Amino acid sequence: MCLSIPSRVTKIDKEANTAIVDTMGVNREASLELMEEGSVEVGDYVLIHIGFVMNKIDKADALLCLEAFDEIARRMDDDEQ
Template identity: 35%
Template sequence: MCLAIPVRIEELVDEETAVAHIGGLRKTINIALVDGLQVGDYVILHVGFALEKLDEQEAQRTLALFTELGQLEQVQQAALEDAS
């Protein structure tokens, strides 16, 4: 399953790499496609790549919808597998 989900940037490693918070875990992701990211920003993550910056409200709203649908854990697990 390939999905794009909101994740929070926890640490900037270099210009192309960051550590993101995904389902209680920290995962290294590629941020080369999104300029101007800072710690605390939310991005859409797909197969290990940040695709777009999101505002926090939109990210939280999307995560809440996944939770409502009972799909948050499955989506987060898929994102962790895709980011490997």
């Protein structure tokens, strides 16, 4: 099973067919090779697997997931103290 954290597209390099995405504050590059040309735009939320954007997701769903991840991280921090 694979867990993918929603990532927000911050930049697209059309020549290299890649996107820079922000995953909970961490920026990384992801390939757009598996996506239909022009289907991903800056500001979209996507799911990534092994360096490839696999699909685009709804902003509301992405924000809900990110909120849940934040809550899990806070609880884990509380447990460690």
